[in-house]
Amino acid sequence: MSRPLLSNRDARRLFLDRHHLLRPAPGPGLGVDLEELLHGLGFVQVDSVNTLARAHDLILWARRSRYRPRALRSLVAKRRSAFEHWTHDASVIPMSFYPMWRLKFERDEARMRQRWPAWQRPGWHDELDIVLKQVADNGPTSSLDVGGGEAKNSSGWWDWHPSKTALEFLWRSGRLAICHRQGLRKHYDLAERVIPPEIIREHRTDTEIVDWAMSAAMERLGFATSGELAAFFEIATRDEAKDWCTEALAAGRIIEAEIAQAGGAARRCFTTEAMLERIPSLSEPSSRIRLLSPFDPVLRDRARAERLFGFHYRIEIFVPEEKRRYAYYVFPVMQGDRVIGRIDARRDGDLLFVRAFWPEAGTRFGRGRVAALDAELQRVSRLAGLSDVAFQDGWLRE
CATH class of the missing domain: 1.10.10 (Arc Repressor Mutant, subunit A)
Structure with missing residues (x-):
């Protein structure tokens, strides 16, 4: 049988929908609403860099504009509805997932005992x-x-x-x-x-944990290779992921599909019939300009972001005549289902100071987009507790 083909437009929108960025909800970003968002994302990466706001706060704020940092701290320290541990990096994770981390605890301990004596x-x-x-x-x-x-x-x-x-x-x-x-x-x-004691007492076998990790990753990605599914939580090994995909494909739990890339070629991935059925009912993406964390889950896998969105993003890009074209920590900027540029914006006293903005090739930046960008910067300045936004001369680059 021929594999279904997802256009790049449909693939981007399904991917953004799964990551709660197609049309972010207007919830309060705290309590039950934040718990549901965290559960939908699977986890949020914690990072200490604070040139403007912490990565985890920006990730949640991009999806709930009323979110404030104390709300996430409350989930861990007071409500006990989330815990901190590792996925691919340090993360805040829904507490209901804790029983699945038993396998990660055991495997991490074995790796640490093997490697840490030398490290x-x-x-x-x-x-x-x-x-x-x-x-x-x-x-x-x-x-x-x-x-x-x-x-x-x-x-x-x-x-x-x-x-x-x-x-x-x-x-x-x-x-x-x-x-x-x-x-x-x-x-x-x-x-x-x-x-919580009822969470501590819950026990899952290794097989159940691997099945959960792969199924949960598929639900949150929409489509993926076996390696991308394994990398989502970093619980299943790459070999376990391949075996799971083989068995799930044979059982009809997943199917193969061709995903059109931004450059025009197609890439074979796994998905489900239920995911494909969602596509016709997906809404149009929000037209709001959004400043994203460099660690936002839609962009964390840099190679996938380039294939899907045509966005080449690394923390540093060097150009010999300029020494450094982009500063160490530039923020991707998205509008609709496209990444339209990157911005060097940071705290400067009580101001959010914009040093530079680099539009993506083919993105026109007229007065309307400048005004929309300024509105987004005003919003993020409130998240960061800053009073206003200032722009360096010549901030809009080629």
Whole structure:
């Protein structure tokens, strides 16, 4: 049988719909509404860079313009409806997914025991029981509270002295959980004192966890290769993902489709009949200009973003005569179902200061788009707690 072909337009819109960016909802961005958004996304990546706003805050704000950072902290520290751990990177994850992380805890522990002796300062393994007892006896503990007698470097945040390494190991392997943060500093407690008891008691087999991880990734991506499905949560191995796709295809749970790329060629991916049935009912995309985090899930896989949107995006792009064409941390800008440019915008005192905007090739930037961009910058300045927006002379580049 011939495989169905998705046009690039339909593929972009289905992908944005799955990522809650086709027409972002007008919800309050807190409490149950934020829990539902987080569940729909699967996770939100946590990043410490704050040239304008934290990555996780920008990701959620792009989908709920009334969102404010304290709402996400509340899910983890008060409501206990989300937890912090790793997917491909540090992330906030719906609490209902916690039982699936058992397999990740076990696999991460095995990798750490194999690799960390060569990567970390010696002595961390001897601190595991000491640090675990300290947390058990004293409750919430940060890296400042452990390793009192250890030599520490001046690098501070990145100084993984043995006790801090032990603390991270115990968290990554599931014995500790993050109970709250002060600023960006994590505070840990015993997992059974943080994770709700009914969640702790829930048990899934390895096979059930892999099946869940692959099915949940497909629901949130819309279409993907086996490798892209495995990379979504980083729970299933690449071999497990291939085997799952083979079995699911044979059982009729998934189908193969050709996805038209921005350059015109087609790429074979897996999808489902239900996903294809959604396409005719998808709404037109929002015309609002949106500033996205460099770690937004629609762009996190840089190669996929280039294939799907024709958007070549790397953190740094060097041009010899200019030394550096784009600053270290430029923000992608989307309108409708297209990425229309990238912007160098950052905090400068109480202002959001725009150094440069580079439109994508073929994107005309007249007065209407300039006004729409300014309106978006005014909105994001309120998220960042800034008073106004200022533009450098010559900010609109070729």
